[in-house]
Amino acid sequence: MQFSGKSVIITGAGKGIGRACAKVMAERGARVVALSRTQSDLDSLEAETGARGIRVDLADVAATRAAMAGAGTCDFLINSAGINVLESVTDMTEAGYEAVLGINLRAALITCQEFARARIAAGGGGAIVNITSIAGHRGFQDHLCYAASKAGLEGASRVMAKELGPHGIRVNCVAPTITLTELAAEAWSDPQKSQPMMVRHPLNRFAEADEVATAIALLLSPGSAMISGAVLPVDGGFLSV
Template sequence: MQFSGKTVIITGAGKGIGRACAELMAARGAEVVALSRTMSDLENLKAEIGCRIVQVDLQDPKAARAAMAEAGTADYLINSAGINVLESTFDMTDEGYEAVLGINLRAALITCQEFARARRAAGGGGAIVNITSIAGHRGFSEHLCYAASKAGLEGATRVMAKELGPHNIRVNAVAPTITLTELAVEAWSDPAKSEPMMVRHPLGRFAEADHVAASIAMLLSDDCAMVTGAVLPIDGGFLAV
Protein backbone atom coordinates (compact mmCIF):
# COMPACT_ATOMS: atom_id res chain seq x y z
CA MET A 1 0.00 0.00 0.00
CA GLN A 2 1.82 3.04 -1.32
CA PHE A 3 0.44 6.58 -1.38
CA SER A 4 2.88 8.47 -3.60
CA GLY A 5 1.27 11.56 -5.08
CA LYS A 6 -1.54 11.52 -2.50
CA THR A 7 -2.28 13.97 0.30
CA VAL A 8 -3.73 13.06 3.69
CA ILE A 9 -5.10 15.38 6.38
CA ILE A 10 -4.67 13.96 9.89
CA THR A 11 -6.28 15.53 12.94
CA GLY A 12 -4.70 14.93 16.32
CA ALA A 13 -1.44 14.24 14.49
CA GLY A 14 0.81 15.44 17.28
CA LYS A 15 0.48 12.42 19.54
CA GLY A 16 -0.62 8.82 19.81
CA ILE A 17 -2.47 7.14 16.97
CA GLY A 18 -2.55 10.33 14.90
CA ARG A 19 1.21 10.65 15.04
CA ALA A 20 1.66 6.97 14.17
CA CYS A 21 -0.62 7.53 11.16
CA ALA A 22 1.39 10.57 10.08
CA GLU A 23 4.66 8.65 10.28
CA LEU A 24 3.31 5.64 8.41
CA MET A 25 1.58 7.58 5.65
CA ALA A 26 4.68 9.72 5.09
CA ALA A 27 6.85 6.60 4.97
CA ARG A 28 4.55 5.24 2.26
CA GLY A 29 4.88 8.34 0.13
CA ALA A 30 1.93 10.55 1.10
CA GLU A 31 2.11 14.26 1.70
CA VAL A 32 0.86 14.73 5.25
CA VAL A 33 -1.04 17.77 6.49
CA ALA A 34 -0.93 17.51 10.28
CA LEU A 35 -3.50 19.25 12.48
CA SER A 36 -2.96 19.57 16.22
CA ARG A 37 -3.55 21.97 19.09
CA THR A 38 0.04 21.85 20.35
CA MET A 39 2.59 23.67 18.19
CA SER A 40 5.59 21.98 19.78
CA ASP A 41 4.20 18.58 18.77
CA LEU A 42 3.62 19.82 15.23
CA GLU A 43 7.09 21.30 14.92
CA ASN A 44 8.63 18.07 16.17
CA LEU A 45 6.61 16.06 13.67
CA LYS A 46 7.51 18.43 10.82
CA ALA A 47 11.20 18.03 11.63
CA GLU A 48 10.78 14.26 11.58
CA ILE A 49 8.71 13.68 8.43
CA GLY A 50 8.63 17.01 6.58
CA CYS A 51 4.85 17.48 6.75
CA ARG A 52 2.74 20.61 6.45
CA ILE A 53 1.34 21.71 9.81
CA VAL A 54 -1.77 23.56 10.95
CA GLN A 55 -2.25 24.54 14.59
CA VAL A 56 -5.90 24.51 15.62
CA ASP A 57 -8.19 24.04 18.61
CA LEU A 58 -10.82 21.78 17.06
CA GLN A 59 -13.23 22.46 19.90
CA ASP A 60 -13.88 25.81 18.18
CA PRO A 61 -16.11 25.09 15.14
CA LYS A 62 -15.02 28.20 13.24
CA ALA A 63 -11.37 27.38 13.86
CA ALA A 64 -11.93 23.80 12.70
CA ARG A 65 -13.43 24.99 9.41
CA ALA A 66 -10.64 27.53 8.92
CA ALA A 67 -8.03 24.85 9.55
CA MET A 68 -9.57 22.57 6.94
CA ALA A 69 -9.59 25.45 4.46
CA GLU A 70 -5.90 26.04 5.20
CA ALA A 71 -5.18 22.34 4.79
CA GLY A 72 -6.75 22.43 1.33
CA THR A 73 -8.11 19.66 -0.84
CA ALA A 74 -6.69 16.24 0.03
CA ASP A 75 -7.21 12.66 -1.06
CA TYR A 76 -7.69 11.25 2.44
CA LEU A 77 -8.80 12.32 5.90
CA ILE A 78 -7.97 10.58 9.17
CA ASN A 79 -9.89 11.84 12.20
CA SER A 80 -7.71 10.99 15.17
CA ALA A 81 -8.19 13.99 17.47
CA GLY A 82 -9.81 12.93 20.72
CA ILE A 83 -9.90 13.48 24.45
CA ASN A 84 -11.53 11.95 27.50
CA VAL A 85 -12.67 13.38 30.81
CA LEU A 86 -12.69 10.67 33.46
CA GLU A 87 -15.85 11.56 35.37
CA SER A 88 -18.81 9.42 36.34
CA THR A 89 -22.43 9.92 35.30
CA PHE A 90 -23.01 11.67 38.64
CA ASP A 91 -20.01 13.99 38.35
CA MET A 92 -19.78 14.91 34.65
CA THR A 93 -19.61 18.69 34.26
CA ASP A 94 -20.89 20.97 31.52
CA GLU A 95 -17.27 21.73 30.65
CA GLY A 96 -16.61 18.01 30.27
CA TYR A 97 -19.60 17.52 28.01
CA GLU A 98 -18.53 20.41 25.78
CA ALA A 99 -14.89 19.35 25.57
CA VAL A 100 -15.38 15.65 24.84
CA LEU A 101 -18.39 15.90 22.55
CA GLY A 102 -17.00 19.05 20.93
CA ILE A 103 -13.70 17.50 19.94
CA ASN A 104 -14.51 13.81 19.54
CA LEU A 105 -17.79 14.19 17.67
CA ARG A 106 -18.63 17.70 16.47
CA ALA A 107 -15.11 18.47 15.24
CA ALA A 108 -14.91 15.14 13.40
CA LEU A 109 -18.22 15.84 11.66
CA ILE A 110 -17.01 19.30 10.65
CA THR A 111 -13.72 18.03 9.23
CA CYS A 112 -15.56 15.30 7.32
CA GLN A 113 -18.00 17.86 5.94
CA GLU A 114 -15.28 20.23 4.80
CA PHE A 115 -13.22 17.39 3.32
CA ALA A 116 -16.25 16.06 1.42
CA ARG A 117 -17.18 19.50 0.08
CA ALA A 118 -13.64 19.97 -1.24
CA ARG A 119 -13.59 16.48 -2.79
CA ARG A 120 -16.95 17.03 -4.49
CA ALA A 121 -15.70 20.32 -5.94
CA ALA A 122 -12.62 18.48 -7.22
CA GLY A 123 -14.74 15.88 -9.00
CA GLY A 124 -15.19 13.30 -6.25
CA GLY A 125 -13.16 10.40 -4.98
CA GLY A 126 -11.23 10.05 -1.75
CA ALA A 127 -11.56 8.25 1.56
CA ILE A 128 -12.13 9.03 5.22
CA VAL A 129 -11.30 6.96 8.28
CA ASN A 130 -12.76 8.00 11.64
CA ILE A 131 -11.19 6.62 14.79
CA THR A 132 -13.79 5.45 17.30
CA SER A 133 -13.36 2.94 20.14
CA ILE A 134 -14.60 -0.26 21.71
CA ALA A 135 -15.95 2.15 24.35
CA GLY A 136 -18.72 2.87 21.88
CA HIS A 137 -19.74 -0.81 22.13
CA ARG A 138 -19.21 -1.62 25.81
CA GLY A 139 -19.92 0.36 28.96
CA PHE A 140 -16.77 1.41 30.80
CA SER A 141 -16.90 3.40 34.02
CA GLU A 142 -16.05 7.10 33.76
CA HIS A 143 -16.36 7.00 29.96
CA LEU A 144 -19.85 8.49 29.65
CA CYS A 145 -19.20 11.24 27.09
CA TYR A 146 -16.33 9.37 25.46
CA ALA A 147 -18.60 6.40 24.76
CA ALA A 148 -21.38 8.66 23.49
CA SER A 149 -19.00 10.51 21.18
CA LYS A 150 -17.51 7.34 19.70
CA ALA A 151 -20.84 5.57 19.22
CA GLY A 152 -22.18 8.75 17.64
CA LEU A 153 -19.25 8.95 15.25
CA GLU A 154 -19.87 5.38 14.13
CA GLY A 155 -23.49 6.22 13.36
CA ALA A 156 -22.39 9.30 11.46
CA THR A 157 -19.83 7.22 9.54
CA ARG A 158 -22.63 5.03 8.18
CA VAL A 159 -24.72 8.06 7.19
CA MET A 160 -21.76 9.66 5.43
CA ALA A 161 -20.94 6.43 3.61
CA LYS A 162 -24.47 6.49 2.17
CA GLU A 163 -24.50 10.18 1.29
CA LEU A 164 -20.95 10.45 -0.03
CA GLY A 165 -20.86 7.13 -1.88
CA PRO A 166 -22.41 8.62 -5.05
CA HIS A 167 -19.39 10.96 -5.13
CA ASN A 168 -17.02 7.97 -4.84
CA ILE A 169 -15.96 9.03 -1.35
CA ARG A 170 -15.55 6.08 1.00
CA VAL A 171 -16.10 6.54 4.75
CA ASN A 172 -15.08 3.93 7.30
CA ALA A 173 -14.18 3.78 10.98
CA VAL A 174 -11.83 1.78 13.15
CA ALA A 175 -12.68 0.88 16.73
CA PRO A 176 -9.47 0.19 18.63
CA THR A 177 -9.22 -1.46 21.99
CA ILE A 178 -7.05 0.14 24.65
CA THR A 179 -4.13 1.52 22.66
CA LEU A 180 -1.00 2.39 24.55
CA THR A 181 -1.05 6.16 24.00
CA GLU A 182 -0.76 8.89 26.62
CA LEU A 183 -4.55 9.07 26.87
CA ALA A 184 -4.86 5.34 27.50
CA VAL A 185 -2.02 5.24 30.00
CA GLU A 186 -3.85 7.84 32.10
CA ALA A 187 -7.14 5.96 31.90
CA TRP A 188 -5.75 2.45 32.48
CA SER A 189 -2.70 2.96 34.69
CA ASP A 190 -4.25 1.17 37.70
CA PRO A 191 -3.51 -2.59 37.47
CA ALA A 192 -6.75 -3.32 39.30
CA LYS A 193 -8.54 -1.77 36.33
CA SER A 194 -6.30 -2.87 33.46
CA GLU A 195 -5.72 -6.54 34.33
CA PRO A 196 -9.40 -7.57 34.18
CA MET A 197 -9.53 -5.92 30.75
CA MET A 198 -6.39 -7.64 29.55
CA VAL A 199 -7.76 -11.13 30.20
CA ARG A 200 -10.83 -10.33 28.05
CA HIS A 201 -8.58 -10.02 24.98
CA PRO A 202 -8.07 -13.37 23.24
CA LEU A 203 -4.69 -12.16 21.96
CA GLY A 204 -3.70 -11.33 25.53
CA ARG A 205 -2.45 -7.80 24.91
CA PHE A 206 -3.51 -4.23 24.25
CA ALA A 207 -2.86 -2.50 20.93
CA GLU A 208 0.06 -0.32 19.94
CA ALA A 209 -0.50 2.84 17.93
CA ASP A 210 1.34 1.31 14.96
CA HIS A 211 -1.20 -1.53 14.82
CA VAL A 212 -4.03 0.95 14.43
CA ALA A 213 -2.17 3.07 11.88
CA ALA A 214 -1.51 0.05 9.67
CA SER A 215 -5.20 -0.89 9.62
CA ILE A 216 -6.18 2.68 8.78
CA ALA A 217 -3.73 2.72 5.87
CA MET A 218 -5.32 -0.48 4.60
CA LEU A 219 -8.80 1.07 4.66
CA LEU A 220 -7.57 4.16 2.82
CA SER A 221 -5.85 2.13 0.13
CA ASP A 222 -7.27 0.90 -3.17
CA ASP A 223 -7.08 -2.62 -1.71
CA CYS A 224 -10.32 -1.65 0.10
CA ALA A 225 -11.97 0.04 -2.87
CA MET A 226 -15.31 -1.69 -2.13
CA VAL A 227 -15.27 -1.11 1.62
CA THR A 228 -17.37 1.76 2.93
CA GLY A 229 -19.67 2.25 5.91
CA ALA A 230 -17.70 -0.35 7.87
CA VAL A 231 -16.46 -0.24 11.46
CA LEU A 232 -13.32 -2.35 11.83
CA PRO A 233 -12.53 -3.49 15.40
CA ILE A 234 -8.81 -3.40 16.14
CA ASP A 235 -9.27 -5.06 19.47
CA GLY A 236 -7.41 -8.35 19.76
CA GLY A 237 -10.76 -10.12 19.64
CA PHE A 238 -12.33 -8.23 22.58
CA LEU A 239 -15.70 -7.64 20.90
CA ALA A 240 -15.87 -11.18 19.54
CA VAL A 241 -16.08 -12.95 22.90
Protein backbone atom coordinates in the same frame (compact mmCIF):
# COMPACT_ATOMS: atom_id res chain seq x y z
CA MET B 1 -0.36 0.20 0.75
CA GLN B 2 1.65 2.83 -1.07
CA PHE B 3 0.36 6.40 -1.32
CA SER B 4 2.82 8.18 -3.57
CA GLY B 5 1.21 11.26 -5.09
CA LYS B 6 -1.59 11.22 -2.51
CA SER B 7 -2.26 13.62 0.36
CA VAL B 8 -3.89 13.16 3.76
CA ILE B 9 -5.23 15.46 6.46
CA ILE B 10 -4.79 14.05 9.97
CA THR B 11 -6.42 15.65 13.01
CA GLY B 12 -4.83 15.10 16.40
CA ALA B 13 -1.58 14.38 14.58
CA GLY B 14 0.69 15.66 17.31
CA LYS B 15 0.44 12.69 19.63
CA GLY B 16 -0.68 9.10 20.00
CA ILE B 17 -2.52 7.33 17.19
CA GLY B 18 -2.66 10.48 15.07
CA ARG B 19 1.11 10.83 15.17
CA ALA B 20 1.53 7.14 14.33
CA CYS B 21 -0.79 7.67 11.35
CA ALA B 22 1.31 10.59 10.16
CA LYS B 23 4.44 8.47 10.29
CA VAL B 24 2.87 5.46 8.56
CA MET B 25 1.33 7.54 5.78
CA ALA B 26 4.52 9.55 5.23
CA GLU B 27 6.60 6.36 5.11
CA ARG B 28 4.28 5.11 2.38
CA GLY B 29 4.73 8.22 0.28
CA ALA B 30 1.75 10.40 1.21
CA ARG B 31 1.99 14.14 1.72
CA VAL B 32 0.74 14.73 5.26
CA VAL B 33 -1.10 17.81 6.52
CA ALA B 34 -1.07 17.57 10.31
CA LEU B 35 -3.60 19.36 12.52
CA SER B 36 -2.79 19.77 16.21
CA ARG B 37 -3.24 22.38 18.93
CA THR B 38 0.39 22.05 20.14
CA GLN B 39 2.96 23.81 17.99
CA SER B 40 5.94 21.94 19.45
CA ASP B 41 4.34 18.62 18.43
CA LEU B 42 3.83 19.93 14.90
CA ASP B 43 7.42 21.14 14.73
CA SER B 44 8.86 17.79 15.81
CA LEU B 45 6.52 15.91 13.47
CA GLU B 46 7.63 18.08 10.55
CA ALA B 47 11.26 17.33 11.40
CA GLU B 48 10.54 13.58 11.51
CA THR B 49 8.23 13.18 8.54
CA GLY B 50 8.10 16.39 6.53
CA ALA B 51 4.45 16.89 7.45
CA ARG B 52 3.00 20.36 7.00
CA GLY B 53 1.56 21.49 10.31
CA ILE B 54 -1.50 23.62 11.01
CA ARG B 55 -2.05 24.67 14.61
CA VAL B 56 -5.73 24.68 15.54
CA ASP B 57 -7.99 24.22 18.53
CA LEU B 58 -10.73 21.96 17.19
CA ALA B 59 -13.06 23.12 19.94
CA ASP B 60 -13.31 26.37 17.95
CA VAL B 61 -15.72 25.79 15.06
CA ALA B 62 -14.59 28.76 12.96
CA ALA B 63 -10.93 27.91 13.48
CA THR B 64 -11.61 24.30 12.48
CA ARG B 65 -13.22 25.36 9.21
CA ALA B 66 -10.34 27.77 8.55
CA ALA B 67 -7.78 25.02 9.22
CA MET B 68 -9.50 22.68 6.78
CA ALA B 69 -9.51 25.44 4.16
CA GLY B 70 -5.81 25.96 4.81
CA ALA B 71 -5.16 22.25 4.41
CA GLY B 72 -6.52 22.38 0.88
CA THR B 73 -8.10 19.60 -1.15
CA CYS B 74 -6.54 16.29 -0.11
CA ASP B 75 -7.23 12.67 -1.02
CA PHE B 76 -7.80 11.34 2.49
CA LEU B 77 -8.94 12.44 5.94
CA ILE B 78 -8.10 10.70 9.21
CA ASN B 79 -9.96 11.99 12.28
CA SER B 80 -7.82 11.07 15.26
CA ALA B 81 -8.33 14.04 17.58
CA GLY B 82 -10.09 13.05 20.76
CA ILE B 83 -10.30 13.75 24.48
CA ASN B 84 -11.99 12.21 27.50
CA VAL B 85 -13.35 13.61 30.74
CA LEU B 86 -13.98 10.84 33.26
CA GLU B 87 -17.43 11.44 34.69
CA SER B 88 -20.15 9.06 35.81
CA VAL B 89 -23.82 9.26 34.86
CA THR B 90 -24.73 11.06 38.07
CA ASP B 91 -21.66 13.32 38.06
CA MET B 92 -21.76 14.46 34.42
CA THR B 93 -21.15 18.19 34.03
CA GLU B 94 -22.09 20.52 31.21
CA ALA B 95 -18.43 21.47 30.83
CA GLY B 96 -17.38 17.85 30.48
CA TYR B 97 -20.11 17.15 27.97
CA GLU B 98 -19.27 20.19 25.85
CA ALA B 99 -15.55 19.43 25.88
CA VAL B 100 -15.84 15.77 24.90
CA LEU B 101 -18.67 16.05 22.38
CA GLY B 102 -17.18 19.23 20.96
CA ILE B 103 -13.87 17.60 20.04
CA ASN B 104 -14.81 13.95 19.52
CA LEU B 105 -18.01 14.44 17.55
CA ARG B 106 -18.72 18.00 16.42
CA ALA B 107 -15.18 18.71 15.22
CA ALA B 108 -15.06 15.39 13.38
CA LEU B 109 -18.35 16.14 11.62
CA ILE B 110 -17.07 19.56 10.58
CA THR B 111 -13.78 18.24 9.21
CA CYS B 112 -15.67 15.52 7.32
CA GLN B 113 -18.07 18.11 5.93
CA GLU B 114 -15.30 20.42 4.74
CA PHE B 115 -13.30 17.51 3.30
CA ALA B 116 -16.36 16.21 1.43
CA ARG B 117 -17.23 19.62 0.02
CA ALA B 118 -13.69 20.02 -1.30
CA ARG B 119 -13.62 16.50 -2.78
CA ILE B 120 -16.99 16.94 -4.50
CA ALA B 121 -15.88 20.27 -5.95
CA ALA B 122 -12.76 18.52 -7.26
CA GLY B 123 -14.82 15.82 -8.98
CA GLY B 124 -15.22 13.29 -6.17
CA GLY B 125 -13.22 10.35 -4.93
CA GLY B 126 -11.24 9.99 -1.72
CA ALA B 127 -11.69 8.31 1.63
CA ILE B 128 -12.28 9.15 5.29
CA VAL B 129 -11.40 7.10 8.36
CA ASN B 130 -12.87 8.20 11.68
CA ILE B 131 -11.24 6.76 14.79
CA THR B 132 -13.85 5.65 17.31
CA SER B 133 -13.44 3.17 20.18
CA ILE B 134 -14.62 -0.08 21.69
CA ALA B 135 -16.09 2.23 24.34
CA GLY B 136 -18.83 2.95 21.83
CA HIS B 137 -19.77 -0.76 21.92
CA ARG B 138 -19.33 -1.70 25.58
CA GLY B 139 -20.16 0.18 28.75
CA PHE B 140 -17.10 1.38 30.65
CA GLN B 141 -17.26 3.09 34.02
CA ASP B 142 -17.08 6.90 33.90
CA HIS B 143 -17.06 6.99 30.07
CA LEU B 144 -20.57 8.37 29.58
CA CYS B 145 -19.81 11.27 27.24
CA TYR B 146 -16.86 9.54 25.60
CA ALA B 147 -19.02 6.53 24.72
CA ALA B 148 -21.78 8.80 23.40
CA SER B 149 -19.30 10.68 21.21
CA LYS B 150 -17.75 7.55 19.71
CA ALA B 151 -21.05 5.73 19.12
CA GLY B 152 -22.41 8.93 17.62
CA LEU B 153 -19.47 9.23 15.25
CA GLU B 154 -20.02 5.67 14.04
CA GLY B 155 -23.69 6.39 13.35
CA ALA B 156 -22.80 9.61 11.55
CA SER B 157 -20.16 7.79 9.51
CA ARG B 158 -22.78 5.40 8.18
CA VAL B 159 -24.85 8.38 7.03
CA MET B 160 -21.74 9.85 5.39
CA ALA B 161 -21.02 6.56 3.62
CA LYS B 162 -24.55 6.58 2.18
CA GLU B 163 -24.60 10.23 1.13
CA LEU B 164 -21.01 10.52 -0.10
CA GLY B 165 -20.79 7.13 -1.81
CA PRO B 166 -22.34 8.43 -5.06
CA HIS B 167 -19.44 10.91 -5.20
CA GLY B 168 -16.91 8.10 -4.89
CA ILE B 169 -16.00 9.01 -1.30
CA ARG B 170 -15.65 6.08 1.09
CA VAL B 171 -16.18 6.52 4.85
CA ASN B 172 -15.16 3.97 7.48
CA CYS B 173 -14.34 3.78 11.17
CA VAL B 174 -11.61 2.07 13.14
CA ALA B 175 -12.52 1.16 16.75
CA PRO B 176 -9.37 0.49 18.77
CA THR B 177 -9.10 -1.10 22.17
CA ILE B 178 -6.81 0.45 24.78
CA THR B 179 -3.86 1.64 22.73
CA LEU B 180 -0.47 2.06 24.36
CA THR B 181 0.26 5.65 23.59
CA GLU B 182 2.55 7.40 26.05
CA LEU B 183 -0.35 8.61 28.21
CA ALA B 184 -2.26 5.31 28.06
CA ALA B 185 0.82 3.26 28.94
CA GLU B 186 1.18 5.29 32.11
CA ALA B 187 -2.52 5.04 32.93
CA TRP B 188 -2.58 1.27 32.51
CA SER B 189 0.82 0.43 34.00
CA ASP B 190 -0.73 -0.86 37.25
CA PRO B 191 -1.38 -4.62 36.82
CA GLN B 192 -4.30 -4.47 39.26
CA LYS B 193 -6.05 -2.11 36.86
CA SER B 194 -4.87 -3.51 33.54
CA GLN B 195 -5.10 -7.27 34.17
CA PRO B 196 -8.91 -7.53 34.46
CA MET B 197 -9.18 -5.69 31.15
CA MET B 198 -6.30 -7.61 29.56
CA VAL B 199 -7.87 -11.03 30.16
CA ARG B 200 -10.91 -9.97 28.11
CA HIS B 201 -8.63 -9.80 25.04
CA PRO B 202 -8.09 -13.17 23.31
CA LEU B 203 -4.67 -11.94 22.17
CA ASN B 204 -3.90 -11.10 25.82
CA ARG B 205 -2.45 -7.67 25.13
CA PHE B 206 -3.42 -4.12 24.26
CA ALA B 207 -2.80 -2.44 20.90
CA GLU B 208 0.22 -0.45 19.81
CA ALA B 209 -0.37 2.88 18.08
CA ASP B 210 1.36 1.77 14.88
CA GLU B 211 -0.93 -1.29 14.67
CA VAL B 212 -3.96 1.00 14.66
CA ALA B 213 -2.29 3.28 12.12
CA THR B 214 -1.55 0.37 9.78
CA ALA B 215 -5.20 -0.74 9.91
CA ILE B 216 -6.24 2.80 8.98
CA ALA B 217 -3.81 2.82 6.06
CA LEU B 218 -5.38 -0.45 4.89
CA LEU B 219 -8.84 1.17 4.80
CA LEU B 220 -7.46 4.08 2.78
CA SER B 221 -5.70 1.86 0.26
CA PRO B 222 -7.05 0.78 -3.15
CA GLY B 223 -7.28 -2.75 -1.77
CA SER B 224 -10.25 -1.58 0.31
CA ALA B 225 -12.06 0.01 -2.61
CA MET B 226 -15.30 -1.86 -1.88
CA ILE B 227 -15.32 -1.18 1.88
CA SER B 228 -17.48 1.72 3.04
CA GLY B 229 -19.74 2.29 6.03
CA ALA B 230 -17.81 -0.30 8.04
CA VAL B 231 -16.44 -0.29 11.58
CA LEU B 232 -13.17 -2.23 11.88
CA PRO B 233 -12.32 -3.24 15.47
CA VAL B 234 -8.59 -3.17 16.19
CA ASP B 235 -9.08 -4.82 19.55
CA GLY B 236 -7.31 -8.17 19.72
CA GLY B 237 -10.70 -9.91 19.61
CA PHE B 238 -12.21 -8.00 22.55
CA LEU B 239 -15.60 -7.43 20.93
CA SER B 240 -15.83 -11.03 19.74
CA VAL B 241 -16.03 -12.67 23.15
